[in-house]
Amino acid sequence: MNNRGFALYTALALVYAFLYLPIALLVIYSFNASKLVTVWGGFSTKWYGELLQDHQVLDAAWLSLKIAFVNACLATGLGTLAAVVLVRFKRFSGRALFTGMVSAPLVMPEIITGLALLLLFVGMENLLGWPDGRSMTTIVIAHVTFSLSFVTVVVRSRLSQMDRSLEEAAMDLGARPLTVFMKITLPIIAPALAAGWLLAFTLSVDDVVISAFVSGPGATPLPIVIFSKVRLGVSPEINALATIVVALVALAIAVAGRVMMSKEKPGG
């Protein structure tokens, strides 16, 4: 290896270390036998065992998955509709406003979104009696508001690359607009829908800030539980939990990447 190559590989290693060393340490310490997080006491998987006994954490994890699933489905549906409107309908009054509003949650500070939603829910509860306290419903609504923007971005880019004449050809062959959408448009943009769904799912599982505002005593998703546990001192059990979360997220991203890659293949 020449000097130039050596320098390049060193730089690469440093960047990877910068990005992934903290996560690697976390994963390594999840197998720590010692009760003290910062002192290595030999290899053990006992924290994973203890984690499985912890009903608070397991319930929170199950709730988080349910929320993420419902959120991903709703966000994909609504986000796709928004993307279709933005790409296919070039002129309608309020289009510029709609474009801005759809992408606003991408740049809106989460703490403001969370606070605003909390105020809305409390106000609605006082006026209408719904929603009844903070529950899974309020968390799902809150998550859909921001994750649908991400779905819209992904689907919109796929849709605008799609050859418009495919839809025209289908219509020309006698298919009504709804049939065209179901039989032609949807299958062609399906990879983007899948990617958007996975993105929305991951965003929901990850979210702390907004969830902190709109969750309540009866419905506490996993990140909130972790956060409150950490405040009482980091236990290796949390490391074990974090390792599982990292593994799941990595898997989801790998699948999303695969799906997006497959759409790049020549498709005529």
Added chain:
Amino acid sequence: MAQASVKREVVAPWNDPQAVPLIRFEGISKRFGDFTAVEHVDLAIHKGEFFSLLGASGCGKTTLLRILAGFETPTTGRILIDGQDVTGVPPYERPVNMMFQSYALFPHMSVADNIAFGLKQDGLPKTVIRDKVAAALDLVQMGRFSGRKPHQLSGGQRQRVALARCLAKEPKVVLLDEPLAALDKKLREATQLELVNIQDRVGITFVMVTHDQGEAMTMSSRIGVMNAGRIEQVGGPVDIYEYPGTRFVADFIGAANMFQGTAREGEGALAVACPELEHDLSVTDAGTVAGGTPVTVMVRPEKVMIGRDKPQAGLNWAEGVVSDIAYLGDVSIYHVRLASGRKVQALRTNLHHGDDSRLTWEDPVFLAWHPADSLVLTR
């Protein structure tokens, strides 16, 4: 310019005032904002025709085709297909099928499913669909490929599948948007004649949009030459080449020598005085042109004879020197500079190997053409 070698019945319903056209454009205009894409087009296309809309890009030919398919609504005017006003009818209810320039094959469906798509929309029974798909694939000799996906096909094969998909529904009209533009030259020339053969066999009216005049001349029964949203001239390939109606058509179709001049008073053949030429030009069959009218005389390069000897009397002629030679193998095009500085093109077929009499640069030459081989244009 090759003429179709396909033998066709010489029927010309457009010359019969009693004939009822299949497609009628009546005063069709299309404006996009301030831009007028199509301006007051009246056009009649008859059953069984292979009609081409020919023009440069942006002349409105594709817009006109899309209006016929139903993808654009005309700003004014109406369209009739087989006597029925289809102006407001959506594309999925029109008896026309279009072959797109990109072919628009559905990438997630096999070749057979692509062709079956339109038939399924009509709610036909499965067995009928299967037979029709097989027949359509046989017609374009693609039967072996029915299970393939579009991305597993070559450009020429995709083109065939797209055509089969149009024909499978047996529409009254098939629309072709630059059908051969994506193919390479050899394949394009072979496909031109094949497309005409298929059209002849199925007997469906074809309307094609193209910017390639060779393609239009080879394939069409009639051609509508378009310019800036208007139809300049409608006629058979021979008509628009030999008897262009306007300067635009004369210039757009093939090459033309055009001389500006003024008509002289007189009987018989029209005499035209051209400042660029030393002698008056004589044009027979020029119709009635009043003396003093500014006119353009057009003569095609292949009608201009070029040689070292002074031409016989009775011909239009001019003297000059060869300034440029374009040797194209089968023919050579000579650019001859006259005393006035005007350049005139003459085309000569290279009949023999190693022709010693071949003209070369700066040779003094005579140009000559028959009065019946030129044309007077007033528009």
